[in-house]
Amino acid sequence: MKVKLFIAIALLTQFVAASVGTSAVADQASNIVRWNGKAAMTHINLLLRWTPRSIGTVGHADTVEYITQQLSSSPGVTIERQEWIGSRGDGATLHLINVIGRFHPERRRRIILATHFDSIVSAYKDPDSRLRADPMPGANNSASGVAVLLETLHSLRRWIDGTVGVDFVFLDGEEGPYSLGEGDPKWYPLGSPHFADKLQSLYPTQLPEVAIVYDMVCKKDLRLYPEALSIQSGGGEFRRLWDIGKKTAPGVFKDGPTIGPIGDDQMALAAKGIPSILVIDFDYSPWFNTTKDTADKCSITSLEAVGRTTVLYILNKAASGSSESGR
Numbered sequence: 001m002k003v004k005l006f007i008a009i010a011l012l013t014q015f016v017a018a019s020v021g022t023s024a025v026a027d028q029a030s031n032i033v034r035w036n037g038k039a040a041m042t043h044i045n046l047l048l049r050w051t052p053r054s055i056g057t058v059g060h061a062d063t064v065e066y067i068t069q070q071l072s073s074s075p076g077v078t079i080e081r082q083e084w085i086g087s088r089g090d091g092a093t094l095h096l097i098n099v100i101g102r103f104h105p106e107r108r109r110r111i112i113l114a115t116h117f118d119s120i121v122s123a124y125k126d127p128d129s130r131l132r133a134d135p136m137p138g139a140n141n142s143a144s145g146v147a148v149l150l151e152t153l154h155s156l157r158r159w160i161d162g163t164v165g166v167d168f169v170f171l172d173g174e175e176g177p178y179s180l181g182e183g184d185p186k187w188y189p190l191g192s193p194h195f196a197d198k199l200q201s202l203y204p205t206q207l208p209e210v211a212i213v214y215d216m217v218c219k220k221d222l223r224l225y226p227e228a229l230s231i232q233s234g235g236g237e238f239r240r241l242w243d244i245g246k247k248t249a250p251g252v253f254k255d256g257p258t259i260g261p262i263g264d265d266q267m268a269l270a271a272k273g274i275p276s277i278l279v280i281d282f283d284y285s286p287w288f289n290t291t292k293d294t295a296d297k298c299s300i301t302s303l304e305a306v307g308r309t310t311v312l313y314i315l316n317k318a319a320s321g322s323s324e325s326g327r
Contacts, residue, residue, distance in 0.1 A: 035307040037300030043147035052135035054121035054179035071101035088177040107165030112211035115145025116174030126290040144218035192265035218298035228260040233270035234277040249305030
């Protein structure tokens with residue numbers, strides 16, 4: 001295991017040198033290696049304690065508090081909260097909140113890293129009909145994206161000399177007004193359209209250069225394929241991310257086949273003209289939205305593949321000095 005780690009560090013160092021130049025290579029490579037899959041798994045296990053984390057539950061409020069605490073303890077981060085009242089078709093009132101951690105908000109060039117933190121209200125797809133009213137834990141479908149963002153922020157905390165700021169956006173209501181996700185035939189996300197409608201207040205002079213959305217990214221033997229809307233919207237930024245992913249974790253990032261288009265939080269951001277990319281493994285049978293979406297289905301290796309690719313991408317973007325939307 002130690003030999004494999006040393007080889008990985010050497011390869012990462014070579015890749016960073018090619019991406020960002022030889023100066024400060026050791027510092028940049030250490031950011032990548034510092035991305036800790038065990039720490040990410042700890043986030044997942046903590047979040048599962050508050051199941052269900054669907055809109056209006058105690059677990060939902062506990063999750064917001066946990067994310068806020070994690071952001072508050074990170075140097076260089078300011079926190080913004082978007083709170084609003086929504087409604088459902090049955091007249092029920094929904095109290096919603098997006099939490100945004102702005103890493104170095106003074107930097108004009110910005111990247112959005114986003115995920116949803118709400119979970120499905122019940123395990124409606126469980127093969128055991130007696131369990132379908134039980135809470136859906138959401139280790140992969142909810143907690144994994146939160147874990148990737150929080151650990152990515154942790155790995156960047158000592159990156160003080162960059163030119164790019166990162167907005168860590170934790171979106172509410174991705175599972176829809178009834179918290180059923182795919183189980184709601186009239187599903188639509190709530191948090192990402194609200195965030196997109198408020199872009200002018202966050203980015204008054206210049207839109208972010210890219211938005212990357214993470215969903216279901218911790219499965220063992222993770223395989224990530226290009227998503228159709230991401231290719232179209234992301235253009236050169238999609239190619240940049242995927243090329244880095246293929247070099248960093250070739251067993252995880254694959255050239256094809258293309259999947260989707262998949263309805264997720266990238267849609268609202270793409271519609272506003274931000275190159276937007278969805279990183280998702282949608283092949284999660286037989287555990288998808290069942291009582292078996294638990295932490296034992298997750299892999300430290302998978303989390304590190306996604307997280308370290310993300311850090312490399314950010315460092316590469318900072319060094320490039322420009323966007324490659326290809327649009």
